[in-house]
Amino acid sequence: MNVYLGIDIGSVSSNFIMMNNQKEIIKNIYRRTLGNPVKAIQTGFTDLMDGCEEVTVKGVGTTGSGRHLAATLLGADVVKNEITAHAVAAAQFYPEVRTIIEIGGQDSKIIIMRDGIVHDFAMNTVCAAGTGSFLDQQASRLNMAIEDFGGQAVKSRQSVRIAGRCGVFAESDMIHKQQMGFPVEDIMMGLCEALVRNYLNNVAKGKKIEDLVVFQGGVAANEGLRAAFEKVLGQNLHIPPYYNVMGAIGAAILALEKSQGSRQNSRYKGCDYIMDGQFLSSSHECKGCPNLCEVVAIKRDQDILAYWGDRCKKWEGSLSQTEKANLQVV
Template identity: 50%
Template sequence: MSDPCFLGIDVGSISTNLVAIAPGGEVLCELYRRGDGHPIDSVQACLAQLQEEAPGLAVRGVCTTGSGRMLAGAVVGADVVKNEISAHARATLHLHPDVRTIFEIGGQDSKVTVVRDGAVVDFSMNLVCAAGTGSFLDSQARRLNITIEELSAGAMLSQNPTTIAGRCTVFAESDMIHKQQVGHAQPDILMGLCHALVRNYLANVCAGKELKSPIVFQGGVSANQGICRAFRESLGCDIIVPRHHMVMGAYGAALIASRTGVKNTRYRGEKAATHKVVTKGFTCADCPNHCEIIEIRDGEEVIGRTGGRCGKWDGNGGGPRPQVDPVPDLLEMGVPEP
């Protein structure tokens, strides 16, 4: 007999994460996979791995989130497409109902979410610059010819962190070279990089926000011990790194999927993992907006379209559509856990 489950899939700029949960919220399987610029392949690889590792699961609902949520939603047949603020908040409130501030730093973007009495009351995201994100650390690790794991471990050995310019990756690299040339120890330089990222994040993403404990830190960068240390030293308080911290967006999406009440899921089953899915772009000339439309196809079948402003091209050409929520459901965040 198959065990019912709900899937959450988070497609970000760097990684694709998948979480399968039981109806009660227990995590049955979690997967983290680097996307390498191929989101469709990454989503399908996660689904194939899920089928291999947990073949007895019967999917009852699917929610996609992240920057690639619309594309992923078409590929898998999502019942709900949700923004990442809502997904991360849902997972955090499920694990830590008393949370008041959520830090989330990924590969190319970073966010802060302010929670009061179990409801999201404010949030902010980084703008174009990625200096306060994981890509900042990745680029500096490559410059030093070390892995990101070695950067994390090395930073924890620092006794006297040096100051590194963190507002720009280019300036940080120049400053780092100078620190090396004058003789600073590598652990102190690595910890200086961690402090630089945290300073950038607090000064830009968190500007004007009231940061109160308990503070939960999640996203891929939360695995970096140097960054966790830098947050604790900068804020003078404890930082909670939750279970499933690498896949909290997907976990929250799975929790959202479990609450939709969908009776007949749109999930495409095995073909979501095995069929060749391709995209084709075209420009709609029906109005001055000239929207760039992306059409997603499984063979001759149109399974999704994205990119339009007016909604004309939304959906999959006549079939059932997922519930799409382009803005955070701030009021829903206040609904207590059942």
């Protein structure tokens, strides 16, 4: 069977998708990056290929903030930003989609769709308040698994008002309300509503949220936030079945489309390449000029695969053209 892989390496989660040429999802893996993307890619990939010895990989797409790293390790045909990947995936499940709300670990986005393509978008700029990481942090402060957060929050009958403009303010507001004796579910629901207001003011910034609205990203699992969005917007939200791996699905679809449009073979380096190699990253401060860039090198055993972080591209440029072609964006 011919398959296409989509890999989304985000700040918090690393997601893997295997798709056949009918765009049907054969396997999906959602796991935490845990601060070590190289290991996350290796183990996630091993899990993905486990029991799938019969397949032939015809294309690989990567996305997320670790997309270049994943592309280097696996050999990718498409390296795409998260906006496009999420939009492509949402349009696949909901051709009529006009608004995509996507909240991930470190960033949140709004994507306005017209006729199946991105018409306008925005991402949070300076502050990560209102993203998954903040919810995570608050859940652990309340000594609660993040998976239970939403379920608890929707039990609330009267949410409390929490300031949502800034994560620090929100937290001190929550502590204040908690010490006054408000029930914990009311505070949690209040937080959800604060995050929704924050999202609408800081990210959506007056962009028209028209039906059909799709809510995706890891945070879409949170019932509390879903309820808060529906309450504030007065609109129905559609949660795709694979809401937490939509970026990876988008990357896989893009890889599939690319492979169908070209006669070139996939750049995929094969199972053995990633599973048998020892991948190491090392960094050093380049002393070439007073910028003192922190240059990162990714190595497989002794071979250097890629450099990152040099402003002048001196290190990046030192690799041969063919290797660079592997990292080509678009």
